Amino acid sequence: MEKKMFKNLFVFLAVLIAANSDVRSAEKEIKVGFISAFTGVFSSFGQQQKEGAVLALEEANYTAGGDKITVIYEDDQLDNEQAVTKAKKLVVQDKIDILTGLVSGDEGLSVGDYMKDKNIPVIPMYSASEDMTMRAFYPMIVRATWTGAQSMDVFGYWLAKVKGWKKIYAIGEDYSYPYNQGGGFKRGFFRGGGEEVKTVWHPVGTTSDFSSIIASIPTDQGYNAVLYNGAGGDAVNFVKQYVELGMLQKIPLIGQSNTFEKPDVESMPADIVGSLSAHHTADDLATPAWTKFKEAYHKRWGHDPSAASEFAYSSMRLILRGIDRQKGDISDKPALVKAMTQVDMSDDPRGPVALDPKYHSAIENVYIREVAKDDKDQLYNKGLWTVKNVGQFGPYDPELYLKQPPDTGSYPPDTPSAFAPEMLKAASEYQYIPFGQ
Structure with a gap:
């Protein structure tokens, strides 16, 4: 009798520990830093980026790989020095796991240079200076969008x-x-x-x-x-x-x-x-993927998407799908980057996208x-x-x-x-x- 009670108690404790472990796992937070120009001459692009990214996050219920995704937004006012200052804040103070956003080419180059020794994936959304994925490329950059x-x-x-x-x-x-x-x-x-x-x-x-x-x-x-x-x-x-x-x-x-x-x-x-x-987009695309995205975007925001919003939606989905591939384990950042480069983007709203395996840039x-x-x-x-x-x-x-x-x-x-x-x-x-x- 005592042996049976002990066995039942052991099973109960094991189940309880496993349940608590699952709760802790589900509550794990992955931090994504998001730098863009939310004010200034290019503020419309910053707003479009945020709208596209939020739509992708809401579709995923702000989770990936079973973990909670928290996004920290920073406005650099399209100023390169501000962009680097914001990146430093996100890395040092907020301890982000991934950095994304960026509108202009100069922003991307400045932030990319600062981030190159931080072992943090950088996912430029709209910054299109080609050297980010050419002469200034380093393996932690994944740009599934474009060059100028x-x-x-x-x-x-x-x-x-x-x-x-x-x-x-x-x-x-x-x-x-x-x-x-x-x-x-x-x-x-x-x-x-x-x-x-x-x-x-x-x-x-x-x-x-x-x-x-x-x-x-x-x-x-x-x-x-x-x-x-x-x-x-x-x-x-x-x-x-x-x-x-x-x-x-x-x-x-x-x-x-x-x-x-x-x-x-x-x-x-x-x-x-x-x-x-x-x-890389046209407003009258009639593919099922574009139509679905356009309708969802219009329902959420009350107006049609743009290239900037589609690029942000696509980039955020890439981040989420990369985390999913790793089942939420992002401790190995190079492995996370590799997982992102292997994400299937054939269903992208603007048309099929593949990634150049050497430079992590879009083919589209x-x-x-x-x-x-x-x-x-x-x-x-x-x-x-x-x-x-x-x-x-x-x-x-x-x-x-x-x-x-x-x-x-x-x-x-x-x-x-x-x-x-x-x-x-x-x-x-x-x-x-x-x-x-």
């Missing part, structure tokens, strides 16, 4: 090769992301037969008056279009004044990937209908788009052409690409004659598939 050059090489090549354009006048914001967008555009444009991309830079967010810059655009030198290589509040102000000053009637306006992005395009004049750009669709007006007179980006499986090196040999100087305000040059000839001879050509096929 990735979509613009496709765009520039199409304008030159398909449309036959020869000369572009480019006006851009003076920092790393537009440098990379402009560099990608020039490489593609010159490889496709373009002859000149005249480039002028202006400081970011320091003026709302672009009249003098617009007035200086030469209208008698055969430019096929003006490319505005900027975004956010700068883009809204530039586009409005470009139309108001009558320049649109003289030279067509095209944009970099973010120029006509939602919600900013909704504040622009309807005169820009037909203006072209290229990105690029969409050529034009500004259109919907049945409610709202402007949106309508898809025209799809190019599949575009990686960060585009059609170029990675070793050859990395031998070239990084994109700056003065490189690549404005004409192909001063360009590395071996880059212009890249054999691969993009296949432009009618949108929706």
Whole structure:
């Protein structure tokens, strides 16, 4: 009898210990630091990032691998020093397990440099300076979104090769992301037969008056279009004044990937209908994955998603799925990064995404788009052409690409004659598939 009672007591205690262990496990907290520009000229992108990330977290009930996910948000006001200060606070004071967010290229490079010896996974959401996953890459970075050059090489090549354009006048914001967008555009444009991309830079967010810059655009030198290589509040102000000053009637306006992005395009004049750009999303995607995401996003936030919100949603799902693969055990951070690189992203809303195993960068669709007006007179980006499986090196040999100087305000040059000839001879050509096929 005593033996039986002892045995029953032992079983009861074992069950109790296991139950308590399960409770403790379920209560374990994984901290994710989230740095973005929630105020300032790019605040719309910061808000979109947060909305996309929150949607992914809510769908997962703020859990992954059986553990609670806590997100700590920090506003860097699009200031590089502030971004690093916030990263230090998250690492030292909050003791985060993962860092994500980031809007601009300069933010990403500055924070990435600080984080490189911290043994913490860094998942950039919208920061697109290519060197984060190229010349400044280190194994704790996983960027399942884009580089600045990735979509613009496709765009520039199409304008030159398909449309036959020869000369572009480019006006851009003076920092790393537009440098990379402009560099990608020039490489593609010159490889496709373009002859000149005249480039002028202006400081970011320091003026709302672009009249003098617009007035200086030469209208008698055969430019096929003006490319505005900027975004956010700068883009809204530039586009409005470009139309108001009558320049649109003289030279067509095209944009970099973010120029006509939602919600900013909704504040622009309807005169820009037909203006072209290229990105990894299009507002009228009709795939089941995009439709499901768009409906859920609209239900949660009351408006449609943008590229920034989709990228944040996608990146947060990558984080959560990586933790799931590790069953919540994130003690080995390199193993967590490896798990993230092995996540299946074929169901991504913007289209299938794969990760380059060497540089942890996205291979994905690029969409050529034009500004259109919907049945409610709202402007949106309508898809025209799809190019599949575009990686960060585009059609170029990675070793050859990395031998070239990084994109700056003065490189690549404005004409192909001063360009590395071996880059212009890249054999691969993009296949432009009618949108929706």
